[in-house]
Amino acid sequence: xxxxxxxxxxxxxETYRTAVRRLLEExxxxxxxxxxxxxxxxxxxxxxWSRRMERANGTRIPLLDEMLVVALLAQHRHALVDExxxxxxxxxxRRTNLADARIIHYFADGHRVHGFRLGRNRAxxxxxxxxxxxxxxxxxxxxxxxxxxxxxxxxxAGRVVSAGSRTVRSVSRRTADLxxxxxxxxxxxxx
Numbered sequence: 681x682x683x684x685x686x687x688x689x690x691x692x693x694e695t696y697r698t699a700v701r702r703l704l705e706e707x708x709x710x711x712x713x714x715x716x717x718x719x720x721x722x723x724x725x726x727x728x729w730s731r732r733m734e735r736a737n738g739t740r741i742p743l744l745d746e747m748l749v750v751a752l753l754a755q756h757r758h759a760l761v762d763e764x765x766x767x768x769x770x771x772x773x774r775r776t777n778l779a780d781a782r783i784i785h786y787f788a789d790g791h792r793v794h795g796f797r798l799g800r801n802r803a804x805x806x807x808x809x810x811x812x813x814x815x816x817x818x819x820x821x822x823x824x825x826x827x828x829x830x831x832x833x834x835x836x837a838g839r840v841v842s843a844g845s846r847t848v849r850s851v852s853r854r855t856a857d858l859x860x861x862x863x864x865x866x867x868x869x870x871x
Contacts, residue, residue: 684750686741690732691751699751707775710749711785714766725756769806770798778806786810790832799832 684703688696702708717726732748741747767781768774772793778784784806789799801807817823827833 683741683743684747686739687732687736687744687747687751690736690748695751695755698754702753703750708750708753708760710746710753710760711766711787712745712749714783714785715749721757725752725758728752728756769800769804769810772798778809784809 684699691699729745729748729752732752733744736744736748763774763776764780764782766783766785767776767778769778769784769786770788770793786799786806791798797803799807800810802811814823
Protein backbone atom coordinates (compact mmCIF):
# COMPACT_ATOMS: atom_id res chain seq x y z
CA UNK A 681 0.00 0.00 0.00
CA UNK A 682 2.90 2.37 0.74
CA UNK A 683 4.14 2.36 -2.85
CA UNK A 684 0.65 3.11 -4.18
CA UNK A 685 0.43 6.07 -1.80
CA UNK A 686 3.40 7.64 -3.58
CA UNK A 687 1.51 7.96 -6.88
CA UNK A 688 -1.50 9.63 -5.25
CA UNK A 689 -0.53 13.07 -6.58
CA UNK A 690 -0.38 11.75 -10.14
CA UNK A 691 -4.04 10.68 -10.30
CA UNK A 692 -7.38 12.19 -9.31
CA UNK A 693 -8.89 11.31 -5.88
CA GLU A 694 -11.52 8.91 -7.25
CA THR A 695 -8.96 7.01 -9.32
CA TYR A 696 -6.78 6.69 -6.23
CA ARG A 697 -9.66 5.43 -4.04
CA THR A 698 -10.58 2.84 -6.67
CA ALA A 699 -6.96 1.69 -6.90
CA VAL A 700 -6.69 1.32 -3.12
CA ARG A 701 -9.90 -0.74 -3.01
CA ARG A 702 -8.74 -2.98 -5.85
CA LEU A 703 -5.31 -3.48 -4.31
CA LEU A 704 -6.46 -4.12 -0.74
CA GLU A 705 -9.85 -5.79 -1.15
CA GLU A 706 -9.59 -7.50 -4.53
CA UNK A 707 -5.81 -8.05 -4.29
CA UNK A 708 -5.36 -6.91 -7.89
CA UNK A 709 -1.77 -6.14 -8.69
CA UNK A 710 0.02 -5.81 -12.02
CA UNK A 711 3.55 -6.81 -12.93
CA UNK A 712 4.57 -4.76 -15.95
CA UNK A 713 7.22 -7.35 -16.74
CA UNK A 714 4.49 -9.67 -18.02
CA UNK A 715 2.00 -7.05 -19.12
CA UNK A 716 0.88 -6.87 -22.73
CA UNK A 717 -0.74 -3.95 -24.53
CA UNK A 718 -2.69 -4.39 -27.77
CA UNK A 719 -2.41 -1.72 -30.42
CA UNK A 720 -4.14 0.46 -31.46
CA UNK A 721 -6.65 0.04 -28.59
CA UNK A 722 -3.94 0.31 -25.95
CA UNK A 723 -2.42 3.50 -27.34
CA UNK A 724 -4.63 5.72 -25.16
CA UNK A 725 -3.49 3.85 -22.05
CA UNK A 726 0.18 3.97 -23.08
CA UNK A 727 -0.03 7.72 -23.67
CA UNK A 728 -1.74 8.33 -20.31
CA TRP A 729 0.70 6.06 -18.47
CA SER A 730 3.83 7.55 -20.04
CA ARG A 731 2.71 11.17 -19.50
CA ARG A 732 2.14 10.52 -15.80
CA MET A 733 5.49 8.77 -15.47
CA GLU A 734 7.14 11.79 -17.13
CA ARG A 735 5.42 14.07 -14.59
CA ALA A 736 7.03 11.96 -11.85
CA ASN A 737 10.46 12.04 -13.50
CA GLY A 738 13.11 12.66 -10.84
CA THR A 739 10.85 11.80 -7.89
CA ARG A 740 12.38 8.35 -7.31
CA ILE A 741 9.03 6.71 -6.55
CA PRO A 742 9.60 2.98 -5.99
CA LEU A 743 7.70 0.80 -8.47
CA LEU A 744 6.34 3.91 -10.19
CA ASP A 745 5.50 2.06 -13.41
CA GLU A 746 3.58 -0.72 -11.67
CA MET A 747 1.81 1.48 -9.13
CA LEU A 748 0.60 3.78 -11.91
CA VAL A 749 -0.76 0.79 -13.83
CA VAL A 750 -2.65 -0.34 -10.71
CA ALA A 751 -4.01 3.19 -10.29
CA LEU A 752 -4.98 3.65 -13.97
CA LEU A 753 -6.41 0.18 -14.54
CA ALA A 754 -10.04 1.12 -13.90
CA GLN A 755 -9.87 4.02 -16.36
CA HIS A 756 -8.83 1.93 -19.35
CA ARG A 757 -10.20 -1.09 -21.13
CA HIS A 758 -8.26 -4.11 -19.93
CA ALA A 759 -8.30 -7.83 -19.25
CA LEU A 760 -6.55 -9.42 -16.30
CA VAL A 761 -5.35 -12.98 -16.64
CA ASP A 762 -5.38 -15.53 -13.89
CA GLU A 763 -2.64 -15.40 -11.26
CA UNK A 764 -1.19 -18.59 -12.78
CA UNK A 765 0.31 -16.34 -15.48
CA UNK A 766 2.26 -14.32 -12.89
CA UNK A 767 2.29 -16.41 -9.75
CA UNK A 768 4.33 -15.12 -6.79
CA UNK A 769 7.01 -17.60 -5.76
CA UNK A 770 6.40 -16.89 -2.09
CA UNK A 771 3.38 -18.26 -0.23
CA UNK A 772 2.82 -14.95 1.54
CA UNK A 773 1.62 -13.35 -1.67
CA ARG A 774 -0.09 -16.02 -3.73
CA ARG A 775 -3.40 -17.84 -3.94
CA THR A 776 -2.33 -20.22 -6.72
CA ASN A 777 -0.66 -23.60 -6.30
CA LEU A 778 2.82 -23.31 -7.80
CA ALA A 779 2.34 -26.58 -9.66
CA ASP A 780 -0.43 -24.81 -11.65
CA ALA A 781 1.65 -21.71 -12.39
CA ARG A 782 2.65 -20.88 -15.95
CA ILE A 783 4.97 -18.02 -14.88
CA ILE A 784 6.55 -17.87 -11.42
CA HIS A 785 7.41 -14.34 -10.28
CA TYR A 786 10.46 -14.16 -8.00
CA PHE A 787 10.00 -10.63 -6.69
CA ALA A 788 11.46 -9.06 -3.54
CA ASP A 789 14.40 -11.39 -4.10
CA GLY A 790 16.66 -11.50 -1.08
CA HIS A 791 14.29 -9.61 1.23
CA ARG A 792 13.05 -11.39 4.36
CA VAL A 793 9.65 -11.92 6.00
CA HIS A 794 9.80 -13.30 9.54
CA GLY A 795 13.40 -14.38 8.86
CA PHE A 796 12.42 -16.28 5.69
CA ARG A 797 14.24 -15.33 2.48
CA LEU A 798 11.92 -14.31 -0.35
CA GLY A 799 12.43 -14.95 -4.05
CA ARG A 800 15.05 -17.44 -5.17
CA ASN A 801 15.34 -19.38 -1.93
CA ARG A 802 16.92 -22.82 -2.27
CA ALA A 803 14.84 -24.01 0.69
CA UNK A 804 11.56 -23.69 -1.25
CA UNK A 805 10.09 -25.65 -4.13
CA UNK A 806 10.01 -22.50 -6.29
CA UNK A 807 13.61 -21.64 -5.42
CA UNK A 808 14.84 -25.16 -6.18
CA UNK A 809 12.97 -25.01 -9.49
CA UNK A 810 14.58 -21.66 -10.38
CA UNK A 811 18.10 -22.94 -9.70
CA UNK A 812 17.37 -26.16 -11.62
CA UNK A 813 16.30 -24.16 -14.69
CA UNK A 814 19.31 -21.87 -14.22
CA UNK A 815 21.66 -24.87 -14.27
CA UNK A 816 20.04 -26.09 -17.48
CA UNK A 817 20.37 -22.66 -19.12
CA UNK A 818 23.97 -22.35 -17.88
CA UNK A 819 24.89 -25.46 -19.89
CA UNK A 820 23.71 -23.74 -23.09
CA UNK A 821 24.46 -20.07 -22.38
CA UNK A 822 27.35 -18.20 -20.80
CA UNK A 823 25.73 -16.73 -17.69
CA UNK A 824 28.90 -15.75 -15.82
CA UNK A 825 28.52 -12.02 -16.33
CA UNK A 826 24.86 -12.11 -15.32
CA UNK A 827 25.74 -13.95 -12.07
CA UNK A 828 28.44 -11.39 -11.30
CA UNK A 829 26.04 -8.48 -11.66
CA UNK A 830 23.11 -10.06 -9.79
CA UNK A 831 23.50 -9.00 -6.14
CA UNK A 832 20.91 -11.49 -4.82
CA UNK A 833 22.13 -14.59 -6.64
CA UNK A 834 22.87 -17.24 -4.00
CA UNK A 835 26.38 -18.52 -4.54
CA UNK A 836 27.94 -21.47 -2.77
CA ALA A 837 30.09 -20.41 0.16
CA GLY A 838 33.74 -20.06 -0.76
CA ARG A 839 36.56 -21.76 1.07
CA VAL A 840 40.13 -20.84 1.82
CA VAL A 841 42.73 -23.20 0.42
CA SER A 842 46.17 -23.25 2.01
CA ALA A 843 49.07 -23.41 -0.42
CA GLY A 844 52.23 -23.71 1.61
CA SER A 845 52.98 -20.42 3.30
CA ARG A 846 50.50 -18.41 1.32
CA THR A 847 46.73 -18.57 1.35
CA VAL A 848 44.80 -18.58 -1.89
CA ARG A 849 41.60 -16.56 -1.86
CA SER A 850 38.45 -18.47 -2.63
CA VAL A 851 36.65 -18.19 -5.93
CA SER A 852 33.72 -16.53 -4.12
CA ARG A 853 36.02 -13.81 -2.76
CA ARG A 854 37.50 -13.13 -6.19
CA THR A 855 33.99 -13.02 -7.63
CA ALA A 856 32.93 -10.49 -4.97
CA ASP A 857 35.99 -8.34 -5.74
CA LEU A 858 35.26 -8.44 -9.47
CA UNK A 859 31.59 -7.63 -8.88
CA UNK A 860 32.61 -4.57 -6.81
CA UNK A 861 35.00 -3.41 -9.54
CA UNK A 862 32.30 -3.86 -12.21
CA UNK A 863 29.83 -1.79 -10.19
CA UNK A 864 32.43 0.99 -9.80
CA UNK A 865 33.07 0.98 -13.56
CA UNK A 866 29.33 1.02 -14.25
CA UNK A 867 28.89 3.95 -11.86
CA UNK A 868 31.76 5.85 -13.51
CA UNK A 869 30.29 5.24 -16.96
CA UNK A 870 26.83 6.34 -15.82
CA UNK A 871 28.08 9.73 -14.56
